[in-house]
Amino acid sequence: MHDKSIKKIVLAYSGGLDTSAIIPWLKENYGGCEVIAFVADIGQERSDLEGVEHKALQSGASECHVVDLREEFIRDYVYPVLQTGALYEGTYLLGTSMARPIIAKAQVELALKVGADALCHGATGKGNDQVRFETTYTALAPQLKVVAPWREWDLRSREALLDYLKQRDIPTTASLEKIYSRDENAWHISTEGGVLESPWNAPNKDCWVWTVDPLEAPDQPEQVTIAVQKGRVVAVNGEALTPFGCLEKLNTIGARHGVGRIDIVENRLVGIKSRGCYETPGGTIMVNALRAVEQLVLDRDSFKWREQLGLEMSYVVYDGRWFAPLRKSIQAAAESLAAEVNGEVVLQLYKGQVTAIQKKSANSLYSEEFATFGEDEVYDHSHAGGFIRLFSLSSRIRALNEKK
Numbered sequence: 001m002h003d004k005s006i007k008k009i010v011l012a013y014s015g016g017l018d019t020s021a022i023i024p025w026l027k028e029n030y031g032g033c034e035v036i037a038f039v040a041d042i043g044q045e046r047s048d049l050e051g052v053e054h055k056a057l058q059s060g061a062s063e064c065h066v067v068d069l070r071e072e073f074i075r076d077y078v079y080p081v082l083q084t085g086a087l088y089e090g091t092y093l094l095g096t097s098m099a100r101p102i103i104a105k106a107q108v109e110l111a112l113k114v115g116a117d118a119l120c121h122g123a124t125g126k127g128n129d130q131v132r133f134e135t136t137y138t139a140l141a142p143q144l145k146v147v148a149p150w151r152e153w154d155l156r157s158r159e160a161l162l163d164y165l166k167q168r169d170i171p172t173t174a175s176l177e178k179i180y181s182r183d184e185n186a187w188h189i190s191t192e193g194g195v196l197e198s199p200w201n202a203p204n205k206d207c208w209v210w211t212v213d214p215l216e217a218p219d220q221p222e223q224v225t226i227a228v229q230k231g232r233v234v235a236v237n238g239e240a241l242t243p244f245g246c247l248e249k250l251n252t253i254g255a256r257h258g259v260g261r262i263d264i265v266e267n268r269l270v271g272i273k274s275r276g277c278y279e280t281p282g283g284t285i286m287v288n289a290l291r292a293v294e295q296l297v298l299d300r301d302s303f304k305w306r307e308q309l310g311l312e313m314s315y316v317v318y319d320g321r322w323f324a325p326l327r328k329s330i331q332a333a334a335e336s337l338a339a340e341v342n343g344e345v346v347l348q349l350y351k352g353q354v355t356a357i358q359k360k361s362a363n364s365l366y367s368e369e370f371a372t373f374g375e376d377e378v379y380d381h382s383h384a385g386g387f388i389r390l391f392s393l394s395s396r397i398r399a400l401n402e403k404k
Contacts, residue, residue, distance in 0.1 A: 002152075003118075004031045006145055010111040011120040012103060012133065013037035013064070015052040017174035018122040021161045022149050023059040024168050026120065030147070035120075037064040038110050040103040042073045043186025043244070059170050065110055070186055073102050074243040078187055078283075081317055082290060083231040083341075084334040085310030088318045091262050093280045093287070095188030100129055101322035104136035111144060118145040125151045128269045132320030139323035180207070186247055188260075188280040196275050199265055203277050210251070210279045214258030214352030221350035223357070224253055226289040228345065231338025233286050247282045254281025258352040269319050285347060285354055292356035293343040296364040302337055309334050 009026055013019045019037075026035050037056035041049060049066065056064035077098045088094055104121075111119055119137050123129035125148070134146055155161050158176060165172050179194035189209050195201045205213070227235035234240060236249045254260055260281035265273050298306060313330045321327055343361030347354050369378050389396075 002029045002031075003145060006030050006033050006118045006147070008034045008036065008114065008116040009118045009120050009147060010036045010038050010107055010114065010116045011061070012107050012122065013039050013052075013056055013061070014122070015039070015048060015055050016122075017158065017161050017165075017172060018150075020055065020059050020170060020172050020174075021155065021164050022120065022122055023056065023061050024170060025149055025153060025155075025164070026147065027060055029152075033118075034062045035060060036110070036114055036116065037061040038107045039064065039066040040099075040106055041066055041068045041070060042099050042103065043070045044184040048184070055171075063114075067106050067110070069102055069106055071242055071244045073099065074186060074247055077102050077322075078247075079232050079243050080331050080334070081313060082233075082283075082286060083338045084313040084330060085287075085291070085294075085306055086313040086317060087287075087310065088314040089264070089266055091264055092266060092278060092314075092318075093188060093283050094314065094317050095185060095278065095280060095283070096129070096183045096190055097132065097318045097320070098187065099183075099185045100132035100320060101136050104133045105140060105323075108137060108140045108144070112141060116144070118147055120147040120149070123148070123150065126268075126270065126272060127274075128318065128320070131269055132322075135320040136323060182209070184209075186244060186251075187283055188278055190276050190278045192274060192276045196277060199275050203263055207277045208261065208279060211255045211261055211281055212258045214261070217256065217258040217351050221348045222253065222257060224250070224285065224347050224349065226250075226285070226345050226347065227343075228289060228293045229342050231290060231294075231334070231341040233289060247286070250282030250285045252282075254285050254349065254354075255279075257281075257349040259349055259354055260284035261352060285349070288347055288354045288356055289345045290341070292345045292347075292359045293341050293361055296343060296359055296361045296366050297341050298337065299365060306334065306337050309337075 011019065011022060023035050026033060039052050053064040053066060081094060081098055086094060107119060121130065121133040123133055130148060137144060137146055155164055162174065180191050181193040183190045191207050191209065195204050196207060225237050226233055233246045236246050241249065260279055260283065263277045265275045268274055294303060294306065309330050316327045316330065340363040342363055343359060345356050346358035348357050369376055
């Protein structure tokens with residue numbers, strides 16, 4: 001069953017239970033092959049990265065490479081998606097989906113550098129991530145073989161994985177008590193499993209990690225000012241920062257007001273519905289800021305087109321088609337629309353809510369002179385009659401036909 005020609009495998013390693021078991025399993029089942037651990041730093045909890053190299057080597061890896069992708073992740077993956085306005089199924093800000101292509105790309109780059117002949121990931125056969133990883137592998141290095149242990153091994157539960165490591169004296173901090181499955185990066189944290197497996201169960205307090213409960217958030221609202229250039233957030237409260245810097249600052253501000261929580265049942269690509277609690281505090285503030293500037297700058301048809309781009313992009317990203325021509329094409333259209341999306345927004349944060357209360361743009365199409373309910377010198381009301389007559393002409397002709 002196992003391809004004995006594979007001599008060197010690069011594994012996408014997190015230090016968690018699954019990937020800790022994968023290292024010895026690969027060596028046992030692939031004829032003593034060499035396993036190199038690859039760790040992507042995309043802004044997850046710092047404690048997850050402390051000692052991760054030592055952990056990988058203890059599990060049997062010959063090397064462990066930790067690569068800092070935080071700035072690249074937000075600049076080249078998150079910000080372009082934000083420009084399109086993509087929200088999967090109307091609410092999900094795609095935190096896990098956007099992270100997979102950059103992890104897989106950096107993993108492929110390492111594999112080519114060290115002369116590996118195979119790539120490996122710890123995604124299960126039930127989820128979306130296996131598709132996202134392997135679609136990227138195929139797009140960037142189709143010559144490399146792919147090993148997906150969850151589709152091959154007979155370890156089917158957390159208990160089985162813990163036993164497997166215990167038998168081999170490989171230490172792990174995992175335990176049966178850790179009931180949730182979590183995925184964390186700079187953009188979001190997701191929580192699945194445990195009590196959430198029944199959609200009739202309300203989430204427990206421990207289902208939320210980053211954000212304050214909106215009921216316990218401050219009784220005083222807080223205002224935050226965001227500067228936007230070309231559909232990208234460039235400054236927070238007057239301080240110009242990198243994309244990652246902007247996000248870090250907004251995560252802190254948003255989390256203390258309980259901003260960015262969603263509890264959803266989503267349709268996975270493989271046909272299973274899954275329930276998750278997602279927290280995206282800084283991202284939720286960014287989305288609201290960008291949409292506020294768009295309201296001033298984009299004309300009606302442009303905004304409608306941007307909405308369509310966002311809908312299409314949400315599926316492209318969710319499905320792992322980052323390196324497909326379609327994603328690049330949608331991105332080019334969104335960048336074109338975003339060229340004039342420049343401005344400044346003041347948002348009010350209060351008890352989990354984000355509301356844009358002030359907005360301005362040098363490119364604004366909003367004209368107080370035209371929009372006013374007071375007297376004006378620029379708009380002739382009588383012009384509307386001819387417009388309506390032409391706009392409704394097909395309805396008029398249809399009605400006359402019916403009378404005949």
